[in-house]
Amino acid sequence: FGSSTFAHRWALTVDLVGCAAKGSSSKQKMQQVRNGIQGMSLNELSASSGKGGGISGKGRGTPSRHDCKGKGGKTRAKTSGGKGARAKEGRASGPSGPHGALSVGEEFVCRSVPSRSDLLLALSAARCPCRETLAFRARGIGHAAERHLRRLAPAGMSGCKFKFEERGGVFSPLLTHAVDLDVQLYRKAPLDQQSALALLDLAVKYFANGKPTSVRIAIGDEEGEEVAWEEFDQDILAPESDRSDNLKITALVLVGFYTSPEGWHLPMDLAISCDESKESADHRIMKINQKLQEQDYAKVLQKVRVLLKKRVELRDWLVGCINVEVGKLRFLCKQLAGPASAEYLASMLGLAGLDDLAVREAWSQQAAEELQARALAILRQLREKLLLSAGGGDSAQLTTRLGKPLAGFVDATASI
Numbered sequence: 065f066g067s068s069t070f071a072h073r074w075a076l077t078v079d080l081v082g083c084a085a086k087g088s089s090s091k092q093k094m095q096q097v098r099n100g101i102q103g104m105s106l107n108e109l110s111a112s113s114g115k116g117g118g119i120s121g122k123g124r125g126t127p128s129r130h131d132c133k134g135k136g137g138k139t140r141a142k143t144s145g146g147k148g149a150r151a152k153e154g155r156a157s158g159p160s161g162p163h164g165a166l167s168v169g170e171e172f173v174c175r176s177v178p179s180r181s182d183l184l185l186a187l188s189a190a191r192c193p194c195r196e197t198l199a200f201r202a203r204g205i206g207h208a209a210e211r212h213l214r215r216l217a218p219a220g221m222s223g224c225k226f227k228f229e230e231r232g233g234v235f236s237p238l239l240t241h242a243v244d245l246d247v248q249l250y251r252k253a254p255l256d257q258q259s260a261l262a263l264l265d266l267a268v269k270y271f272a273n274g275k276p277t278s279v280r281i282a283i284g285d286e287e288g289e290e291v292a293w294e295e296f297d298q299d300i301l302a303p304e305s306d307r308s309d310n311l312k313i314t315a316l317v318l319v320g321f322y323t324s325p326e327g328w329h330l331p332m333d334l335a336i337s338c339d340e341s342k343e344s345a346d347h348r349i350m351k352i353n354q355k356l357q358e359q360d361y362a363k364v365l366q367k368v369r370v371l372l373k374k375r376v377e378l379r380d381w382l383v384g385c386i387n388v389e390v391g392k393l394r395f396l397c398k399q400l401a402g403p404a405s406a407e408y409l410a411s412m413l414g415l416a417g418l419d420d421l422a423v424r425e426a427w428s429q430q431a432a433e434e435l436q437a438r439a440l441a442i443l444r445q446l447r448e449k450l451l452l453s454a455g456g457g458d459s460a461q462l463t464t465r466l467g468k469p470l471a472g473f474v475d476a477t478a479s480i
Contacts, residue, residue, distance in 0.1 A: 165191050166414035174417040178430045186427075190413045192395050193328045195242040199234050201324050202245040202332075206230070209247055209266050209334070216258050224253045226336060233366065238383045241391030243398050244331035245322055254310040254338050260301040263318060263336050271320035272329065282315035282339070290319065314339050321403065327412055329404045345371065345469040353476050361439035361480075362394055368446065371469045378453070382446060389438045397435050400428040440480060447477045 165188070166172060172189040175182055206228035213226040232246030233239050268274045279296045281288045300313065315337035322332040348367050355363045365386060372379035399413060406424070410416040418424045451474060454465040462471040 165189060171410055171414050171416040174415055174423065174427055176417075176420070176423045176426070178427050180430070180434065183427070183430050183434055186415055187393055187396060187431075190392070190396055190415055192241060192392055192413070193324070193326065193330075195234060195239060197326065198242045198245060198324065198328070198330070199230075201322075202232075202234050202247060203230065205245075205270055205322075206247045206249070209249060212266060213249060213259060213262050213336070216262055224251060226251045226259070232333075238379075239391060240387040241395050242330075243391075243395050244333070246333050246335070248333070248335045248337070250337050250339070252338065255313060255316065255336060256310050257301060259336055260311060260316055263316060263334060264301075266334055267318045267320060270322055270332070270334065271318075272323050273320070276318040276320045276334075278319045280315075280317040280319065281313045282337075283313055284339075287315075329399075329402065329408060329412075331398060331402070343370075345472075349469060349472040349476065352473060356476055356480065359436065361436050361443055362390060364443060365390060365439050368443075368473055371473060374467075375470075378446075378449060381449075382442070385442045385445075389442065390435065393431065393435050393438065397428065397431045400424060400431055443477060443480060447474055447480070450474055 172186055174186060178186075210226055210228040226249040228247070228249050231248045232244070234242040234245055267276050271277075276293045278290050278292050280290045281300065301311065301316075315335065317333050317335040319331065319333055321329055323329050348371065352364050352367045355361075355367065365382075369379065369382060369386070372382060396413075399409065400418075406416075406419040409418050418427065450466060450470060451462075454462055454474075457465065459471065459475060462474055465471075466474065
């Protein structure tokens, strides 16, 4: 932090947020300051805002264990007033996130036409939930679902009982942030109508609106397109005979939104499957290719992380990049693009000024572009590191030196 360039940028950051907090009328000064931080990374901005200045109020910095458990009473934050920030009495709603995040009750007012520097400031300031707390919630739902589904298993028939397994980023101790919840249950026996209807009962209990928003099904290795619940052919789940008849599908995923006791509104998958609980490396490479074609580089990062489990040093490097550059940004993207109200975004994330749908869409688009750009840059670095470790070579040589899955990743990312 001894760099004069960094010190200059830090001063500009403090000046910028300070202007906002004081309601400065000098548009020219604000623009000069914004131009000064246009090229700052999240690392620099987070570090600078963690040093002081910015939106006023106490409670900045790393969340405590007390925060992470989602407990706490009411807090009144102090601000200097003005248009850039305002405070109100609010309920503690989870951790304040990384350095620089707002205290409970504070708000960052989003401009109607966001620039990249606006996004970086909002990202640094926004509150986000504690991953460990969300994992605890998802685990509780998973075990309750397991008990609910096990009651339906015929006595004495092995393989008919569903087992909850912890899958998805919310359960990974390596990750700092969680974006959504996954509740996945498996059994060896084929799925039947009774199990599908039991899963629908769970959706009524746990989804915010008492029903899924969309559905995905799979038949063997063939995965169907995700369709809206209203458009889903529910006859697939209802054979004409009794409820014990097997279904043609091998996986059923109900997609909806879950509201945690702390107040967070998050996407959640409720899934039952009779396939192998662990995704095969070949299937994962196939999904990586698909997401690369869709230019969903953030999703590719999720898929490739598991392929590095035997390369601990490289995996730790990748996880570090995801935690610093992608994790919180991906959470913000999901929240901006989701159905939650502007009041929720202000009270929970601390981002105000998003009542207008056009403004919210502009912020969502800016965040999505930033997310994909960062993810693509990380993927390019990962590919270079893998090639360097293998010493180059053709496809056959890479397969020998890296193994089939990682060689498949290197091949799939040749054009990025």
